Amino acid sequence: MLYKDLLQQIVSKINGKIALSFSYQAEDVVALHLLSQCKIDSFEVFTLDTGKLFDECEKLHEETEKFFKLPIKRYFPKKEDVENLEKKLGTWGMRDNLENRHLCCHIRKVEPLECALKGKSAWVTGLRAAQSITRNELKIVEFDEKFNIFKINPLAFWSNEELFGYIKEHNLPLNPLYSKGFKSIGCKPCTRAVKEDEDIRAGRWWWENQEHKECGLHINEK
Numbered sequence: 001m002l003y004k005d006l007l008q009q010i011v012s013k014i015n016g017k018i019a020l021s022f023s024y025q026a027e028d029v030v031a032l033h034l035l036s037q038c039k040i041d042s043f044e045v046f047t048l049d050t051g052k053l054f055d056e057c058e059k060l061h062e063e064t065e066k067f068f069k070l071p072i073k074r075y076f077p078k079k080e081d082v083e084n085l086e087k088k089l090g091t092w093g094m095r096d097n098l099e100n101r102h103l104c105c106h107i108r109k110v111e112p113l114e115c116a117l118k119g120k121s122a123w124v125t126g127l128r129a130a131q132s133i134t135r136n137e138l139k140i141v142e143f144d145e146k147f148n149i150f151k152i153n154p155l156a157f158w159s160n161e162e163l164f165g166y167i168k169e170h171n172l173p174l175n176p177l178y179s180k181g182f183k184s185i186g187c188k189p190c191t192r193a194v195k196e197d198e199d200i201r202a203g204r205w206w207w208e209n210q211e212h213k214e215c216g217l218h219i220n221e222k
């Protein structure tokens, strides 16, 4: 079965609003392309604007809106919380320890995500099991108890070759950071380019252990 047909079958069973999270990765563009071919009334595409994004992500934001002819809605962290966070951590304090990093991710990502998912019945993501050891139990459909929502991961079992082959075949917009050595895209202070033989997520929070490399958005626990 084609992935878009599989996704169509899944979303047809959803009662209520569907949202797709867009975090400027190749996976999100492909998931959006699959979802945009499904016969559904409407869906929302959203991004978490942490205030720490690369300029290249802004470029992709614009290109993607034009390509798909739809808006990508931005959800922001609370201004007051960001001010307090910056007073406490300074510019680079999120790298000092896990507690600081989790606090920053919570304020800039997790809380805005809670707002984005409010009132939605299903959340479509571009997650892939191959991205990280923290994702090796990923399923195509799962219930996210933390955010109390059905989570649909149509690319759960896609390989890198399938992902970039699909982008090329359909001439989809791609984040320019991939051609600068990035294999995974995140916030500017916490993401770096990697070497050819390094792991996909090696450039994310590279100062931490592998098993800590999540920002709290995709940890299915309360």
Ligand code: SF4
Binding pocket: 050, 052, 094, 101, 102, 104, 105, 106, 108, 109, 186, 187, 188, 189, 190, 215
């Ligand atoms: S990825 Fe880094 S900058 Fe972005 S929210 Fe998390 S700690 Fe903050």
